[in-house]
Amino acid sequence: MATLQSPIKEKFESLINKSNEQFEIGKYHESIITLEEAWGLLPEPKGIYSEESFHLVKDIIDTCFVIKDFKKAKVWSEKIYLTGFARKDTGKKEFMSGKVAFELGDLELAKEFFSIANKKSEGRCFEDEDIKYLKCFKS
Incomplete structure (x- = not known):
């Protein structure tokens, strides 16, 4: 580094x-x-x-x-x-991309990013975040 x-x-x-x-x-x-x-x-x-x-x-x-x-x-x-x-890859980058996709209305892309972030973070990426992102991921 x-x-x-x-x-x-x-x-x-x-x-x-x-x-x-x-x-x-x-x-x-x-x-x-x-x-x-x-x-x-x-x-x-x-x-x-x-x-x-x-x-x-x-x-x-x-x-x-x-x-x-x-x-x-x-x-x-x-x-x-x-x-x-x-940096240790904990899915933060994908989670941010998922949030952006969600806010732009691209829910399928948001789910893809959230799925990667969820796997990399072992589910921790949704902690301290708006519940709407978790709902999108689970829908």
């Missing part, structure tokens, strides 16, 4: 902090733009920066959910597979 080097590391962390501040005061669109700027700083292949890349994309998707911008969430749910190469 690679670690970001200075000065990229400082600029990246500065953008993450700025995004967090924007999010805290309800500037969600600005927060996403700042996170996208941080994504642009990560050298290729971005996935070798496992924690930074994964959490960055997860934060973008989560913020898209806050503002109900599921089309943008879909774009980033596809990019999530370019992140976190060294």
